[in-house]
Amino acid sequence: MSEFVENGNEEVVENTTMETMEDALDSVKEIKVGDTVVGDVLAFDDNQVRVSIQESGGLEGVIPRNELSAIPIEELTDVVNIGDEVELVVVKPIKDKENGNYLLSKKRVDAKKVWAELEEKAKNDEVIEAPVKNVVKGGLVVDLGVRGFVPASMVEDYFVDDFSTYVGKELKFKIVEIEPNDNRLILSHKDIARAEREAKRAERLQTLEEGSIIEGTVARIVNFGAFIDLDGVDGLVHISRIAHEHVAKPSDYLTPGETVKVKVLSVDLEEGRVSLSIKDTLPGPWDDIEEKAGQGAVLKGTVKRLTDFGAFVEVFPGVEGLVHISQISHEHIATPADKLEEGQEIDVKVLSVDPEEHRLSLSIKALEEAPARSEAEENEDYSAPRAPRAPKANKSNNRPAKPASNKQAASSDDVENSFTMGDLLGSQLSGLDLSDQD
Structure with a gap:
């Protein structure tokens, strides 16, 4: 009986051992490349x-x-x-x-997971964020756990000359193309940048107040003016608003990247347009004109325009004065063009200045020596002038004639004031005996 039990136990142990070995062999996985x-x-x-x-x-x-x-x-x-x-x-x-x-x-397992996540994000049109690792020919390399590429045309919605400043920056992207089997991941930052800029622009526009003076940076220069970056909003300074004087080329006055003060002229929220002025932040050319061009001052100027009645001469940027035809030369001239031409540089003397009306009266002949006069001209000047006639009465209604206008009166006074008492009386005093007579 005991022998039977002993033999039975041996069979049980043997069977158990075999089952354990089979289980162990079954539990060992076959390893293949790619697993x-x-x-x-x-x-x-x-x-x-x-x-x-x-x-x-x-x-x-x-x-x-x-x-x-x-x-x-x-x-x-x-x-x-x-x-x-x-x-x-x-x-x-x-x-x-x-x-x-x-x-x-381990890297390839991680990459598989990344590709799967990226495919899901691309399917849902999600925005992803990653650092720029390097600049290569044609664009940027981005690290997302796998290599991503951003073509140069998809970095911004404007031309970028130097991409070196992007290295290390954390940027947002949209997935344009994804092919895990080819390790191909194409990204774009352009649309996101445009959307962010438009949102920032709309917010910034709300803060701009007409009439305020703020600082901006010259973003770009065009033929008709310059665009100024006002912290995300571009405003236009028209060429006529750059300086008080005439501006032929904006690039003669402004440089890209330069910081300038501007006055906000208008803000159009619907169109997103901002009109600016630089010259309105600058001192006016006529502000201290009496100090710069007081009566009797001699200045250098440039002939800007010729008219039938005289010449306009620029003596300071934005300041022009008139040389009346009678003040051009001691000689009689038919037109200012007989003596002057546009662009000519000349010396002038200030006869009068009116800061409020922005008027400057100039003379050229006041700086020139008057030519010698003949005896006939002297005698003619010393002859007594005729007494002015009294105005005739209006025959139709017997009302007295209207007095001369202020302009006429001024002209008459100017003529009279141009003569001395000696000039007016002339030779009439020569034969008069002024000695006491008893």
Whole structure:
């Protein structure tokens, strides 16, 4: 009886052992290239990580440094530590099994996950954010755990000459094209940048007040003026608003990148247009004209325009005075063009200045010596002038004639005031005996 029991126990033990071995063999997975496995970090050997592959029957593998992370690392421990469980992909078997049975990669597993996440984001048209790692020919390289490329035409909605300032910046992108099998990921920042700029512009427009004086930066210069960046909003300074004097070329007065003060003339919220002025922030050319061009001052000027009645001469930027035809020369001239031409530089003397009316009366002949006069001209000047006739009465209604206008009176006074008492009486005093007569 006991022999039977003993033999029976041996069979049970044997059967149990066989079942355990079969279970163990069944639990060992067959490892193939491309499989995803889980490994336990055992040790660090030079530039690689040694791991034990779970459920492999004791097989080991190594992860080279370049297969550990998609981004540069200083130490292996920056990614994994001894005892960590890591998900890995089998790259290939190792013929020399001294360092392990398989070459493994953590980077490729991470990339698979990233590609899957990116495909989902692309499907949902989500915005992603990532740093710019490098500038290459034709665009930017972006790190998203996988390599992304931003063509130069998709960086901004305006031309960018130098992309070096983008390196290290964290930017937002939309996925334009994604092909995980080809490791192809094309991104765009342009549409996002435009949307952000428009939102910022709309917000900034609300803060601009007409009549306020603010600072801006010259963004770009065009033939008809200059666009000034007002912290996200571009305003136009028309060429006529750059300076008090005439401006032929805006580039003669402004430089891109220059900081300038501007006055807000108008803000059109619907059209998003801002009209600015630089000259309204500058001192007016007539503000201190009496100090710069007081009566009797001698100035240098440029003939700007000739008319039938005289010449307009610019003596300061934005300040023109009139040289009446009678003040051009001591000689009689038919037109100012007989003596002057536009663009000519001349010396002038200030006869009078009116700051309020912005009027400046100038003379050229006052700086020239008068020519010698003949005896006949002297005698003619000394002859007594005729007494003015009394105005005739209006025969039709016997009302007295209207007095002369102020302008006529002024002209008459000017003529009379141009003569001295000696000039008026002349030779009439020569034969008069003024001695006392008893």
